[in-house]
Amino acid sequence: MPTRTQIFQVSTLYGAATLAAALDAGQFGPGQDSHRVLLVSNNAAVPETALRLEEMRGYGDIAARFDSVVDWNDAISPHHPSGWGPRAEETELWQRAFRLAWGIDPDGPVDLAVESIQVNPARALAAIFSESAVHVYADGLMSYGPTRNKVPRSIACRIQRVLHLDLVPGLRPLLLAESGVEPELVPDEAFRKVLGEIARAADGDRRLAEAEAEAPTAVLLGQYLAALNILTAEEEEDLHLRMLRGAARAGHTSVLFKPHPTAPARYSRALDDAAAALGVRLTTLDSPLLAETLYERCSPTLVVGCFSTAMFTAAAYYGIPVARVGTRLVLDRITPYENSNRIPLTIVDHLVPDLDEQGAEPLPELPSTAPESLAPLVRTVGYCMQAGLHPTLRAEAESWLRDHLDSSTQFYFKRRRLQKLTLPGGGPRGAAVRLRRTVRRTRSSLGL
Numbered sequence: 001m002p003t004r005t006q007i008f009q010v011s012t013l014y015g016a017a018t019l020a021a022a023l024d025a026g027q028f029g030p031g032q033d034s035h036r037v038l039l040v041s042n043n044a045a046v047p048e049t050a051l052r053l054e055e056m057r058g059y060g061d062i063a064a065r066f067d068s069v070v071d072w073n074d075a076i077s078p079h080h081p082s083g084w085g086p087r088a089e090e091t092e093l094w095q096r097a098f099r100l101a102w103g104i105d106p107d108g109p110v111d112l113a114v115e116s117i118q119v120n121p122a123r124a125l126a127a128i129f130s131e132s133a134v135h136v137y138a139d140g141l142m143s144y145g146p147t148r149n150k151v152p153r154s155i156a157c158r159i160q161r162v163l164h165l166d167l168v169p170g171l172r173p174l175l176l177a178e179s180g181v182e183p184e185l186v187p188d189e190a191f192r193k194v195l196g197e198i199a200r201a202a203d204g205d206r207r208l209a210e211a212e213a214e215a216p217t218a219v220l221l222g223q224y225l226a227a228l229n230i231l232t233a234e235e236e237e238d239l240h241l242r243m244l245r246g247a248a249r250a251g252h253t254s255v256l257f258k259p260h261p262t263a264p265a266r267y268s269r270a271l272d273d274a275a276a277a278l279g280v281r282l283t284t285l286d287s288p289l290l291a292e293t294l295y296e297r298c299s300p301t302l303v304v305g306c307f308s309t310a311m312f313t314a315a316a317y318y319g320i321p322v323a324r325v326g327t328r329l330v331l332d333r334i335t336p337y338e339n340s341n342r343i344p345l346t347i348v349d350h351l352v353p354d355l356d357e358q359g360a361e362p363l364p365e366l367p368s369t370a371p372e373s374l375a376p377l378v379r380t381v382g383y384c385m386q387a388g389l390h391p392t393l394r395a396e397a398e399s400w401l402r403d404h405l406d407s408s409t410q411f412y413f414k415r416r417r418l419q420k421l422t423l424p425g426g427g428p429r430g431a432a433v434r435l436r437r438t439v440r441r442t443r444s445s446l447g448l
Contacts, residue, residue: 002108008066009039009114009125011081013056013290014309015139017198019113020062021190022137022163028113031065037102038066041081041121042073056288057205058198070102072121085124094128115139117159117176118149126155136176138164140309143173143183144378145343146386151179165191167312168347170370174382178389192317199296207287212297214283216256218247219294219314221305224260230333239326241274243304246325246355248278250363252302257284258291295320302363304355306330307341307348312366321363323355324348328411337417338385346381346412350374376400377412384417401425 010016044050086094110132114122117136143164156179166185173183220243225231275282291310295318303314303322314320327349353363380400383393401424418426
């Protein structure tokens with residue numbers, strides 16, 4: 001009998017941890033029934049200079065769950081994972097080549113578990129293994145937003161489910177909803193167990209041991225917004241300084257800064273100077289660790305970020321209070337409006353307290369379930385981002401904008417976007433366009 005092969009494509013340790021939790025929870029069936037391949041992809045702009053997934057603490061324990069590990073970058077070299085996809089007439093040849101190279105039964109069925117099905121490398125894999133069932137797993141808060149690009153029907157009809165973490169309990173993902181794909185939760189206890197496993201694997205990290213000795217009570221999550229051309233390097237540096245000052249204002253005297261791997265070294269020096277002036281003991285930890293490992297090992301009482309998924313992991317899985325800094329600035333800067341980061345920013349802004357507005361009083365905890373106000377807001381922003389994919393949301397979006405668009409919510413929307421979609425809040429141009437459309441429909445119905 002042919003052997004079933006399951007290929008799991010990952011590019012981050014957080015995503016790999018999500019898949020490991022799903023495997024442990026039995027969401028991909030018994031392990032002995034399939035040959036499981038971990039397909040590692042490095043999607044960094046310059047993969048040769050970026051931190052490799054296998055260098056992350058805890059990767060080995062994740063990889064041990066699979067029968068084999070394959071490097072996607074090596075498989076398609078010299079092409080870049082984000083830019084390469086097979087020609088239509090070559091997909092069968094690629095499938096034969098990969099089955100041979102990866103030890104896949106030449107006649108056996110293949111299942112794919114991929115992230116970001118709307119782009120490569122997931123799109124390329126789905127095209128190559130054209131008869132495969134596809135399972136999409138969501139790496140973070142983006143699952144609550146709409147699909148970035150329309151997925152071809154030939155792929156959409158094969159997608160079985162969207163596996164996601166319950167980062168915002170009660171909020172339903174929009175990802176792939178236009179194709180009728182149902183979301184499925186990865187159990188909390190399974191994911192927390194995997195995070196604990198990853199944290200234990202960091203026992204030999206000298207820098208982590210030094211950080212633990214400093215007993216930090218606040219963790220600052222560095223961003224990489226300058227690398228994405230959303231903020232300037234100076235603005236991003238100021239964002240981190242605001243995080244530090246806000247933590248000090250809240251009474252924290254031992255603070256740990258976790259920079260993003262692509263952040264320039266001068267960030268930490270600027271923070272050191274500011275920390276010295278504030279009388280705060282600052283530890284900068286640039287070891288290849290998940291932020292969640294710091295929650296396990298250091299037990300902080302505050303986590304500060306801009307819109308990182310790690311903020312919600314802290315709140316949902318560790319009960320740690322979280323605060324945001326600079327979210328509205330980034331909301332104003334990200335382009336185009338369809339940018340997938342818009343939904344994470346919207347969720348963070350709506351739910352997480354602004355550290356700049358806090359004094360020494362304790363931060364409020366995030367609600368255990370999403371407030372009733374969140375889902376309609378997310379659906380309205382999602383409609384404005386991808387109106388063509390979600391036409392059925394228009395009436396709800398119009399109603400929400402009429403009732404709720406004011407000075408406290410206008411930063412979630414761009415007036416030009418509302419004008420383009422002829423939605424409330426778009427101004428005179430939007431009203432004029434709607435009037436012209438009404439006149440045209442009336443004239444047409446009268447045969448004029």
